[in-house]
Amino acid sequence: MDPSTSRPAVVIDNGTGYTKMGFAGNVEPFFNVPTVVALNDSFLSQPARNSLKGSTSWLTQHSAGVMADLDFHIGEDAMSKSRSSGIYNLTHPIKHGQVENWDAMERFWQQCIYNYLRCDPEDHYFLLTESPLTAPESREYTGEIMFETFNVPGLYIAVQPVLALAAGYTTNKCEMTGVVVDVGDGATHVVPVAEGYVIGSSIKSISISGKDVTFFIQQLMRERGEHINIPPEDSLEVARKVKETFCYTCADIVKEFNKHDKEPAKYIKKWKGIKPKTGAPYSCDVGYERFLGPEVFFNPEIYNKGFKTPLPSVIDKCIQSAPIDTRRALYKNIVLSGGSTAFKDFHRRLQREVKKIVGARVNASEAKFNNLKAQPVEVNVVSHPIQKHAVWFGGSVLASTQEFFAACHTKAEYEEYGASICRTNPVFKGMY
């Protein structure tokens, strides 16, 4: 019996902004670190050597500092190290869901496995995630890194929206058909999934994501003059924390402005912080940002980015572009995932707006065909407490099923057929 199957699999969800990692069978990821690597590139700036004379080039690197290639940090450590000392350069290996810098990604995984999770990669099966519409070559490179460098016994690369759907496994009978609205830090995608397979041609993405909400809040606070209190290097950090602590989704913008103006004491909150350099405490007011932040998704024109389509109509357009027989099922199961969907009442507002659009269309078609009454379309936006880590949780659930180990690509297959086996990752029985 392969001992690796008796140990929990390692689930790593690499996103553009944050990476969630942990072991299968647990509810929450162990670590949620920013996907950033701080590299010390000073030893790489040697004049390019055309002839690879082994001893000379190694000697220069050796004199540049022993273990210079191990001199890097990831995650929170990386961000603080790059702020404090100048020799570290920050790189984001993943941009818009795609891995751009494979060297940095390999080092990132190496630190995840050895420093954070502290497991031996040869002992565990791995479940990694990827964005939909990733090129198959990218899966090949991932497989190559995992099998060659880390000698993992088995690997499965799952698509993030399918895992987000699987996260609803425990709440209701698992539906593998639905639309996943994944609003992350770096990218927002609306992905229709039918029977576990992503309908690639209908994927819609919008350029507003969690980072934009943070910028917007920072902008609003600056316009109101709050920034004189906040130390400038922290203002983005403060905006992010304000977003996570105080923001909520309102039902109607105009009414909300009135509510705030009538009862300021009830709605305006104070943010208290400590200046890092002097240690002095400061506080600033948080007012309209509380509901204007998440409003960016429903009325993008307030953010002034040249992008005008609100999220509910993007979802509607996405479903309308999907095959006609799947549309009712898709409307019935709109699943939210990603940290930026965790605003209070986000799902209620989204459901109302999508219902409005669908209702308008049904009424218009009924008016055109006089007597024919259509069956009402059920619109349902599903939200559950694990939304923030829905993808990771779905991965954890899937990697705990017995069928997972059979569906993985094993090292033996890799040695026999090569990296091209990683191009396809079948949807397996455990997902149903």
Next chain:
Amino acid sequence: MILLQAHSRYLLQILQNRVQNLDKGVELDCHWVEFDDVRYHIQASIKTPNLLHLSVSLPTPPPEIDFSGGLPLGAIEALKTAYGSVVHILDPPKDGFNLTVKLNLVKLPNLEEMKQNLLVKIASVREVVMGAPLRVILKRLASRSVPPNAAELVPLLHRPNESFFIVPQLEKVTVVFPMRFNDSIDTVLATSFLQEFVEARRTAGLNNAPACLWSSTPPNELKEAPQQALSANAGFVSFVISTRHVEGKKLEKTVWSLSTFHAYVNYHVKCSEGFMHTRMRRRVESLIQALDRAKLDENTATAAQSKSFKRLTIEESRGNSH
């Protein structure tokens, strides 16, 4: 990161979070595995927010080592010395684990620095338990007392079904590791890594380090060892530890470094493979550039297409919802 750290990062995170929110405890039930097959399970309930149940399972020992009561020799005493009243050992341990302890966070010292130090120590429970027999031997070396089993071969647990060997003597302790690897590439890299160890020891500046030897055949100290312990595809490494390596604070570090030597070598072998990957990629890129230059210039106007093997991106489809 060059050396593997002694404390479990996740365990430390849990402890620090709970200590900061002592009154707002949440349900906790996690299990995870560390290298060398050490499993942990931690459990906490809302009703008793300051109590945590931590269970540890150790790798199965090879036949020549005997675990009395499921734990290595001296583990229970080591736990009591290190943690005091914060930790209460539960007997019998949870099903499937070698050790279960109840942590009472209220009993932590009040001084912030001492509290943090003790939390780090608790997170290093693996080092305390698995390194107990080694610590006993090295403490005797530090105090220069005659060991009862002088010049005798002592096997200690290293990895599942594998052990490493110690010959304790009055002035020095010789430690021998048989190194085994599953993958053939790893074996080759590890062999040259270990031989390099011996070479590097000779450079000036490392004179105070323990003497280090590598051989592909079992050294003399292992002549009484059981047969199956003597097969090692990456050779045998021996260190000679003397008194100055185990004085004071260095004892803990020495115990940890020796107990997890194989994991350390494994980690560095993987780092070397990663680094070689980087160099290979750079080489491939330079070769592709050479290929590009060799291509016939059909459209010199399209100078923007400098990369011939363009990787597919979703740049085109991003923001396509217009």
